[in-house]
Amino acid sequence: MEKEVLRKLTEDEKKKITFMLNDLLSEDFPDEPTEYDVLMKQKLEEFMAIYLKDDEPSKIEKLLEMCEEYINGDTICGLGFIMAYDMWINESPTFPTRPNPKWKEWEKES
Secondary structure, X not given: OOOOOOEOOOHHHHHHHHHHHXXXXXXXXXXXXXXXXXXXXXXXXXXXXXXXXXXXXXXXXXXXXXXXXXXXXOOHHHHHHHHXXXXXXXXXXXXXXXXXXHHHHHHHHO
């Protein structure tokens, strides 16, 4: 059985991935956040943590290549991350997604 080899991300690589995901997905956090705002910020951090884990070298290289393309102005490569986040946050196996009813309830309460 072949052993899976993981590669650790360097701090610079983590910064590059974090910058790209923040640039793509984060919105300004309001001065007086609602519970919904806090929840969505927490969910974004959980999603970003997925991409900051040690992984197979080929997956990391592909991710870093996409970061470079995005930073160099190829906005199409960012579309994949936006779609992935939308599917993840709405717990949907397909795209386009429908809003997750859980988040609508939080919006109403806030």
